Amino acid sequence: MSYGIDTVDSVGVVGAGTMGSGIAQVSALAGYDVVMRDIEPELVEDGFDAIEDSLGRFVDRGDLTEKEADAVVERIEGTTALDDLADCDIVVEAAVEDMAVKRELFADLAELTEPGTVLATNTSTLSVTTIASATDRPGEVVRLHFMNPVPVMEGVEVVVGEKTAEGVVDLAHAFAEEVGKTTWEADDKPGFVSNRILMPWINEGIRAFDEGVATKADIDRGMKLGTNVPMGPLELADHIGLDVCLHATETLHEELGDRYKPAYLLKRKVEAGDLGKKTGRGFYEYE
Numbered sequence: 001m002s003y004g005i006d007t008v009d010s011v012g013v014v015g016a017g018t019m020g021s022g023i024a025q026v027s028a029l030a031g032y033d034v035v036m037r038d039i040e041p042e043l044v045e046d047g048f049d050a051i052e053d054s055l056g057r058f059v060d061r062g063d064l065t066e067k068e069a070d071a072v073v074e075r076i077e078g079t080t081a082l083d084d085l086a087d088c089d090i091v092v093e094a095a096v097e098d099m100a101v102k103r104e105l106f107a108d109l110a111e112l113t114e115p116g117t118v119l120a121t122n123t124s125t126l127s128v129t130t131i132a133s134a135t136d137r138p139g140e141v142v143r144l145h146f147m148n149p150v151p152v153m154e155g156v157e158v159v160v161g162e163k164t165a166e167g168v169v170d171l172a173h174a175f176a177e178e179v180g181k182t183t184w185e186a187d188d189k190p191g192f193v194s195n196r197i198l199m200p201w202i203n204e205g206i207r208a209f210d211e212g213v214a215t216k217a218d219i220d221r222g223m224k225l226g227t228n229v230p231m232g233p234l235e236l237a238d239h240i241g242l243d244v245c246l247h248a249t250e251t252l253h254e255e256l257g258d259r260y261k262p263a264y265l266l267k268r269k270v271e272a273g274d275l276g277k278k279t280g281r282g283f284y285e286y287e
């Protein structure tokens with residue numbers, strides 16, 4: 001089987017949340033026809049709201065005209081039916097971080113799409129090989145991991161599963177580049193490059209705060225000014241979502257041992273429902 005980027009016209013996206021809607025947006029902006037699917041109509045609507053909000057920011061700063069922004073939205077079809085992804089040339093899954101859910105989705109996707117359709121997962125930390133093994137086409141499963149917020153972050157991490165075909169890896173890189181991103185590649189090892197290194201950084205920031213090393217503002221300020229990153233660990237945790245950080249850290253802890261043990265305060269905040277920006281309160285408060 002050969003996998004050419006020239007044969008990709010349509011993109012399926014599973015999940016219309018923060019990541020899924022962002023992936024749908026950048027794909028449509030690059031000129032692809034997109035089918036964005038979530039399980040409830042309201043979630044699909046929320047996805048469109050996020051896309052319109054983000055495109056509005058590009059319009060405000062003069063990077064897009066209103067007409068171009070409208071055309072991007074028009075290229076995206078919303079749906080709750082997984083079957084509507086049957087004719088897509090590449091599908092990117094950005095559903096919940098739950099292995100059982102992802103395995104079931106990939107088994108269904110492999111059945112309903114034609115052989116030759118690349119099936120990509122945006123998983124933060126789960127193994128692409130384990131996801132792929134739920135399908136009868138593991139060679140066509142790859143990880144294509146966008147960063148949050150997808151419309152503005154340049155990097156995409158491509159992860160190669162045990163059985164991923166070389167042509168599929170090449171297509172994953174080429175697709176990410178077509179939607180305006182720059183890629184790097186990692187092996188299918190826990191957390192890959194990005195989250196293996198980012199999550200303990202965040203976790204240690206939370207521990208430092210909990211252990212009274214400094215105020216949260218000074219921890220964030222120190223890391224921003226001291227290492228030239230746009231957000232400190234506590235701000236970034238709020239931005240990503242504390243539940244996402246906890247799940248990723250727990251997966252790493254399970255796979256890699258005690259150096260990844262989730263901070264006590266991270267667990268306590270998730271239990272309290274203070275998940276960061278999305279709930280209006282995490283380490284900081286948001287309107």
Ligand code: 3HC
Pocket residue numbers: 053054055057058061123124125146147148149150151152153194195198230231236240244
């Ligand atoms: N769409 C369009 N534009 C957006 C946007 C979006 N979703 N989000 C931010 N922007 C724009 C803003 O409108 C603003 O534009 P302006 O300069 O014209 O006003 C510009 O980006 C800068 O935004 P802000 O002024 O709000 O704030 P910042 O300068 O801090 O930038 C940020 C925001 C781009 C999020 C920056 O803080 C940043 O890069 N933070 C780090 C993000 C990061 O590390 N992401 C990776 C998370 S880990 C991950 O995704 C992996 C997962 O598996 C957990």
